[in-house]
């Protein structure tokens with residue numbers, strides 16, 4: 197019975213162009229790991245859809261090229277990562293997106309991420325937000341939303 201249900205769930209999840217299939221999972225905005233902001237001020241501070249796209253692309257580019265954490269991204273599905281990160285940021289910033297990705301626990305479970313890796317990733321995100329001209333207070337409000345996800349991302 198279970199294999200049949202999983203196969204059904206998988207067939208209901210088409211693989212977007214350029215991406216690899218992943219094991220079936222239940223889609224939910226709750227998978228994004230944070231409640232979204234109220235109102236539009238954070239969405240505007242991040243320069244809406246075009247700004248979020250530039251920030252995520254700059255962030256992922258920095259992570260891939262990073263001397264400390266770059267190795268963790270080798271061989272991963274970066275097309276999917278860019279898409280789901282854009283959805284996640286847009287959802288949390290209350291930009292009107294749904295998040296279709298996996299939970300933070302599920303997505304990072306086999307990566308062996310340590311606290312030092314998380315710290316480097318945060319610096320890379322700060323650089324990407326600064327390059328977009330996101331005001332400092334808005335950067336910090338966003339980082340405060342991501343901070344509790346550490347428990348699901350970092351190995352204990």
Ligand code: HEM
Nearest residue numbers: 265268269272273280281297298303313314317342345349
């Ligand atoms: C709060 C911090 C973090 C957030 C919000 C975040 C967000 C995400 C999201 C949305 C995905 C895609 C989920 C999916 O494919 O369904 C993902 C996957 C991934 N993340 Fe993170 N992440 C965080 C921390 C980290 C850290 C610290 C690293 C490594 C230094 C990392 C490396 C990766 C990699 C390599 C993948 C791809 C995994 C795969 O395709 O199987 N992430 N992350």
